[in-house]
Amino acid sequence: MTEEIIIAGFGGQGVLSMGKILAYSGIMQDQEVSWMPSYGPEMRGGTANVTVILSDNRISSPVLHSYDTAIILNQQSLDKFESAVKPGGMLLYDPNGITRHPERKDIKIFQVEAVDESIKLSSKKTFNMFVLGAYLKLHPIVTFENVVKGLKKSLPERHQHLIPANEKAIKRGMEIVREMK
Amino acid sequence: MKEIALIKGNEAIAEAAIRTGVDAYFGYPITPQSEVLEYLQLQKPEERTGMVVLQAESELAAINMVYGAAGTGKKVMTTSSSPGISLMQEGISYIAGAELPCLIVNVVRGGPGLGTIQPSQADYFQATKGGGHGDYRLIVLAPASVQEMADFVDLAFELAFKYRNPALILSDGLIGQMMEKVELPEPKERFTTFDQSWVITGKTADRERNIITSLNLDPELQYEHNIKLQQKYERMKEDVMFESFQTDDADFLLVAYGSSARICQKVVDVVRGRGKKLGLLRPITLFPFPTEVISELSRRVKGILSVEMSTGQMVEDVRLAANGRVPVYHYGTFGGKIHSPEDVLNAIEEKFIGGF
Incomplete structure (x- = not known):
């Protein structure tokens, strides 16, 4: 099994940390992982993206031109990466702020209203975990237990108390994801 | 069992330096390798192994601190990225001329000039053909994974001391910034077991003084010195890796x-x-x-x-x-x-x- 994922959105939405938690979860599950961020000027207020690969085998290129899954959190990223999903692949996005919705017919498209839900539950800081939950519901490539272990590993000491809130957000994300037809 | 970590290539260099007993690091921040210095400062290696970590006032200062400390036979290193490495070229040529072992890491970004901060491999000529003046060569290692970023620190010092020659790890912003699963190197004693007969830590009664210099005003001597260097570079072929x-x-x-x-x-x-x-x-x-x-x-x-x-x-x-x-x-x-x-x-x- 190899899963090639792009996560893209605005800087500050937790794109990179979502990727890191996913990568850590993969390690907990004894997988090979790579996490390659966009870095530099685009990170500072602009768009941010990270390529995450989880695999049972040695990972060759950390740089990809097409993905099994695209997790999209803003319009610019949708415009940039919709065409990069492999035929038969999956696109998961938050419709918040999206004016032109995905149009491809040869991929599976899912929505998770993570921004709305995180505001509703007064849990804005765990926004990205609603998205991660939605993804894991669709592609359970790592077990929930290993994701929690991954969270513990990747959150710094001062944020460890937020783990229950993050777990809750992941579970809620699993519930609210829906397929677009 | 070995310790596993999910870390960036830059952090792998820093952690490996502490674990494999590097004595001193002198550096100056520049994207995309600033995590090396940041990680080292956060880790307080002076408490873990006694390793010295110092942010110099410039790249020139850093490479000359490396030159000085390398003369005492210690394992010393610096890291930078392309424009910073260009600034260090004078010092690197001197270190190569004086035949001192040390490690330089270049996490390459796009050039020329200040260029960009994104990854590039355009410093190959500078690294392999001698970026400074004179007929000299560096031992150049090219890691292709975060694991190799960790592993090549110790390997570079092995080779640098074997040949009394500066070694350079030629990486780039991609490997410096990406995270992969890494088996961290086994912790090693900081104190080196390498040959110390040439070091300048004070003359003892039983031998002549040691001299470290890259200056030979007599062309005959400089000619001989160059022949010796070329023979050394020729011998390095036994350590070709692919x-x-x-x-x-x-x-x-x-x-x-x-x-x-x-x-x-x-x-x-x-x-x-x-x-x-x-x-x-x-x-x-x-x-x-x-x-x-x-x-x-x-x-x-x-x-x-x-x-x-x-x-x-x-x-x-x-x-x-x-x-x-x-x-x-x-x-x-x-x-x-x-x-x-x-x-x-x-x-x-x-x-x-x-x-x-």
Whole structure:
């Protein structure tokens, strides 16, 4: 099994940390992982993206031109990466702020209203975990237990108390994801 | 069991430096390698192993601190990125002339000039042909994974002390910034067991004083010194390192190092999946260059494509190795743009079309 994922959105939405938690979860599950961020000027207020690969085998290129899954959190990223999903692949996005919705017919498209839900539950800081939950519901490539272990590993000491809130957000994300037809 | 971590390439360099007993680090921040210094400062290595970590006032200061400390036989290192490494060239030439072991890490970004902060492999000439003045060479290692970023620190010092020559790890922003699963090196004593007969830590009664200098005003002496250096560079060939992927039956060959080699591995998988015989030769040491194996392969393949994130630097060494036996092409993006496996596939179609 190899899963090639792009996560893209605005800087500050937790794109990179979502990727890191996913990568850590993969390690907990004894997988090979790579996490390659966009870095530099685009990170500072602009768009941010990270390529995450989880695999049972040695990972060759950390740089990809097409993905099994695209997790999209803003319009610019949708415009940039919709065409990069492999035929038969999956696109998961938050419709918040999206004016032109995905149009491809040869991929599976899912929505998770993570921004709305995180505001509703007064849990804005765990926004990205609603998205991660939605993804894991669709592609359970790592077990929930290993994701929690991954969270513990990747959150710094001062944020460890937020783990229950993050777990809750992941579970809620699993519930609210829906397929677009 | 070995300790596993998910860390960036830059952090792997820093953690490996502490664990493998590096005595001192002198550096100055620059993107995309600032995490090395940041990580070292956060880790307080002076408490873990007694290692000295100092942020110098400039790259010039840093490399000259390395020069001074290396003269005492300690394991000392610095890291920087392209423009910073250019600033260090005078010092590196002096260190090479004075025959001192040390480690320099270049996490390459796009140039020339201040260029960009995105990854590039355009410092190959500077690293392998002597970026400073005079006839000197560095031992150059090219890691292709975060694991190798960790492993090559110790390897670089082994080689640097073996030859009393500066070693350089030629990485790039991609491997510096990405995270992968790493088996951390086993902790090692900081105090070195390398030959210390040449160091300048004070004359003892039983021997003449040691002198460390790169200055020989007498041309006869400088001539002799250059011959000695060249003989040393020749001897380094016994430490050539490379990795072969499916080269045994290959009709066509890719040659790529560092991050480009990772990208090319995927290309080989894809092309092999289509039933075509493509192989990849990955130089691990860029100096000494794996000339012999490429020369050998050039007798069996129909063409060679050198892939690097530059406008074509390593391709010159590949051509020298192939020596006209087969066409040698170059492909690569540059200026901070990273080629995708698909870009390389297209280049293969274009260059090798009809051959397959």
